Structure formats: C-alpha cells, structure tokens
Amino acid sequence: MRDASTKAVTILGATGSIGLNTLDVLFRHADRFHLYAITANTQVEKMAEICRTYRPEIAVMADTASAEQLKELLQNEKGISILGGSEALNEVASAESVDIVMAAIVGAVGLMPTLSAARAGKRILLANKEALVMAGHLFMTEVEQHNAELLPIDSEHNAIFQCLESGYQHELTRNGLNNKGPKSKGVTKILLTGSGGPFREYPLDKFDEITPEQAIAHPNWSMGPKISVDSATMMNKGLELIEACWLFNVQHEDVEIVLHKQSIIHSMVAYNDGSVLAQMGNPDMRTPIANALGWPERIASGVEPLDLFKVCQLNFEKADENRFPCLRLARQAIQQGGTSMAILNAANEVAVQAFLQSQITFTRIAELIELTMKHVAHQQTDSLQQILADDQAARKFVNHQLSVMSVEV
Numbered sequence: 269m270r271d272a273s274t275k276a277v278t279i280l281g282a283t284g285s286i287g288l289n290t291l292d293v294l295f296r297h298a299d300r301f302h303l304y305a306i307t308a309n310t311q312v313e314k315m316a317e318i319c320r321t322y323r324p325e326i327a328v329m330a331d332t333a334s335a336e337q338l339k340e341l342l343q344n345e346k347g348i349s350i351l352g353g354s355e356a357l358n359e360v361a362s363a364e365s366v367d368i369v370m371a372a373i374v375g376a377v378g379l380m381p382t383l384s385a386a387r388a389g390k391r392i393l394l395a396n397k398e399a400l401v402m403a404g405h406l407f408m409t410e411v412e413q414h415n416a417e418l419l420p421i422d423s424e425h426n427a428i429f430q431c432l433e434s435g436y437q438h439e440l441t442r443n444g445l446n447n448k449g450p451k452s453k454g455v456t457k458i459l460l461t462g463s464g465g466p467f468r469e470y471p472l473d474k475f476d477e478i479t480p481e482q483a484i485a486h487p488n489w490s491m492g493p494k495i496s497v498d499s500a501t502m503m504n505k506g507l508e509l510i511e512a513c514w515l516f517n518v519q520h521e522d523v524e525i526v527l528h529k530q531s532i533i534h535s536m537v538a539y540n541d542g543s544v545l546a547q548m549g550n551p552d553m554r555t556p557i558a559n560a561l562g563w564p565e566r567i568a569s570g571v572e573p574l575d576l577f578k579v580c581q582l583n584f585e586k587a588d589e590n591r592f593p594c595l596r597l598a599r600q601a602i603q604q605g606g607t608s609m610a611i612l613n614a615a616n617e618v619a620v621q622a623f624l625q626s627q628i629t630f631t632r633i634a635e636l637i638e639l640t641m642k643h644v645a646h647q648q649t650d651s652l653q654q655i656l657a658d659d660q661a662a663r664k665f666v667n668h669q670l671s672v673m674s675v676e677v
C-alpha cells in the first residue's frame with residue numbers, strides 16, 4: 269500500500285536517458301514520491317529490469333507485441349499491471365491518482381499523452397520539447413484551461429526558469445501565454461546557451477563525411493540518439509528557441525543564442541538594471557529533474573558539486589547560421605507561425621532517423637528540412653487536427669524524397 273502523503277509519478281519514456289535519470293532522482297526521495305506508472309515502446313528487457321528494480325504499479329509498452337513479451341518476462345512478479353498500446357499512454361498520463369507526469373518520450377509521438385496530462389490538470393515536467401514545438405499555442409492554452417502546472421526539464425529552459433523572480437515562476441507554470449511576459453518583470457533578454465555540439469569547429473568541407481557515430485558522441489552531455497544528432501546539427505537549439513518562446517511568452521528576437529563550449533552555464537537572463545543572472549552546474553540532467561520535481565523546494569539530485577577551479581574558463585561565441593542552417597530554418601518556422609513548426613519538426617525527425625540509418629549524409633538533414641518547408645504548405649491555425657495532418661504531410665514528403673534518392677543511388 270502506498271503512503272498517501274507521497275506524490276504519485278508517471279514517467280513517459282522511462283527507458284530513455286531522461287527516464288533513467290528521473291528514476292535515479294525519484295528513488296533518492298522515497299519519502300516524497302512513489303512510482304505510479306512507467307512507459308516505453310519496444311525495449312522489453314530494459315523495461316523488465318526497471319520494473320524489478322523500481323516496482324511501478326503499472327508498466328506500459330506502446331508497442332502491443334512488446335507488452336505481451338513483457339508480460340512473459342514478468343510473469344512471476346506480483347503487483348505490476350502490464351498494459352499495451354498508445355491509448356494506455358494517455359491513461360497513465362491522466363489517471364486520477366497521478367500527481368506528476370514526466371514527459372520524456374522522444375518526438376512528436378509524445379504529444380498526445382502529454383496533452384492528456386495537461387487536460388487532466390497534472391504537474392507536467394516537460395522534456396519532450398517536440399510536443400511544444402509542434403503544438404505550442406494549443407498546449408499552453410490547455411495547461412491554463414485545465415489548471416495544470418508546466419515545469420521545464422530542458423537544462424536551458426530550467427535554467428532560465430530558475431533565473432526568473434519566484435512570483436513570476438508561479439505565474440508561468442500555470443498561466444502559459446496569458447501573462448504580461450518577462451519584460452514586465454524587467455527582463456531585457458534571454459540568453460539561451462548551447463555547447464555547439466561536436467562540430468562547432470569541425471572543417472565545413474568535411475561535414476558530408478560525418479558519420480552517425482561521430483554525431484551522437486556529444487562532448488558534454490550523455491543523451492538519446494535523436495537529441496544527440498539534433499545537437500550536432502544545432503536543430504536542438506532551434507527547437508529550444510521555439511520552446512523558449514512558448515514557455516516564457518517571448519518573441520524570438522528576445523532570445524539570443526550564445527555558444528558556450530563548457531556547458532557549465534545552462535542559460536542566462538538579462539535585466540534592465542544591467543544584471544545578468546546565470547544558472548550554473550555540472551552538465552547532468554538530474555539537476556533540472558530534481559528542480560522540477562521538488563519545485564518550489566530544492567531537493568538533492570545526486571549531482572557532483574561544481575568545482576570552479578577545475579572549470580577555470582568560461583567561453584562565449586556567437587552561433588554561425590552558415591555552419592548550422594537548422595538554426596535559420598527554426599527562426600523561419602517561428603516567423604511563419606501556425607503549423608510551420610510542426611512541419612519543421614516532422615521533417616527533422618524523419619531526416620534524423622534516415623541519417624542514423626546511414627541513408628543520407630549529415631548535410632542532407634538540413635537540405636531535406638528546407639525542401640519540406642518549401643513544398644508542404646503551412647496553415648495559420650492551432651487546430652490539433654491540422655497540426656497532425658501537416659505533421660503527416662511533412663513525413664510523407666520527406667519519405668518520398670528518401671525513396672527517390674534511394675532509386676537514384
């Protein structure tokens with residue numbers, strides 16, 4: 269029997285990098301939290317191991333055949349219900365007994381369960397940036413209408429959040445776009461930092477030879493394969509720019525991207541009195557996870573204390589959009605508005621997958637996204653139906669380009 273004084277947590281995407289870090293933080297605080305449900309897609313063995321170690325009440329495999337395999341693997345374990353299929357993701361994200369939902373599924377497929385959590389008024393810890401990129405206005409509106417609470421997990425957005433005044437933090441978590449914006453609190457600029465990934469200084473004429481193995485070897489962060497490639501193309505920073513506009517109710521011109529190769533400062537906020545507040549720490553996702561789980565209290569995360577004498581230097585540079593065209597494409601999508609951001613995101617997801625499967629070169633990722641944005645018309649709406657339709661249209665377009673290319677090869 270669970271202690272009713274502890275908060276019930278669902279982790280969407282428990283087998284991933286964010287999911288595993290969340291489990292690590294949660295179980296340092298068994299007096300505060302208990303695990304209600306965890307979800308994954310196809311990694312059955314990993315899920316079985318997590319179930320045996322952390323004993324959730326419910327385990328969901330989005331892939332139904334994988335759910336059957338998990339049932340077999342856990343047939344001797346009592347007290348864990350196993351469910352399969354995408355509807356079960358929505359159920360465990362919105363169940364009455366859940367207090368907190370960690371949204372850590374990768375990609376657009378995370379949108380529906382995260383929306384379910386918003387509609388059920390949960391505290392949402394948002395790692396799944398793609399959900400906000402593709403449906404930002406709709407998502408923020410649902411959070412406000414259903415009295416949900418939204419806390420950023422992306423280390424940059426969590427850092428920005430921490431650098432805002434505490435009263436304004438409370439407004440932001442509930443009020444979405446319906447507040448006066450950070451300028452009303454003296455904020456003049458948001459400085460969104462990024463390491464620049466593994467190819468910040470790599471010779472441009474060798475970009476075509478970059479392999480998936482090189483691209484996923486991030487110099488500072490250990491992350492899942494999709495976000496690692498996004499970091500290498502800097503589409504990750506582009507998606508984060510869009511995410512920042514929705515989360516903090518700012519225009520893209522109010523956000524400056526700053527390359528900071530050490531990944532010690534996780535972002536900054538500049539104020540009208542000349543102050544610039546920065547949040548610093550070792551690059552370890554357990555810090556933002558603990559911050560969002562415990563907010564407004566601070567709770568321990570297990571992260572090594574920062575040793576400034578070891579760090580010694582902090583460097584800053586401007587981001588080069590010629591080297592990283594994905595940054596330009598993300599700004600273009602924000603300027604176009606409507607479903608453009610869903611189209612950008614969908615094209616990127618398919619192109620990154622193709623790159624990871626060695627079907628296309630590294631530079632082709634941005635080219636395919638640009639081509640898709642030219643050919644798939646966007647609509648000025650935040651209707652969920654249209655967002656999903658344009659997401660599908662973009663995927664179809666890129667897949668068609670890929671099939672044409674494979675015939676040409």
Ligand code: NDP
Nearest residue numbers: 281283284285286308309310311330373374395396491492
């Ligand atoms: P991973 O690839 O490590 O994990 C992804 C998770 O999503 C896995 O649990 C996976 O299940 C699940 N999943 C994948 N496809 C589906 C599907 N079709 N249906 C249901 N579940 C699915 O990703 P990360 O943990 O790196 O990233 C997760 C999200 O967090 C991304 O949106 C990323 O941008 C964001 N993020 C990540 C950071 C990091 O440090 N990793 C930092 C900031 C943000 P299975 O294992 O069974 O495939």
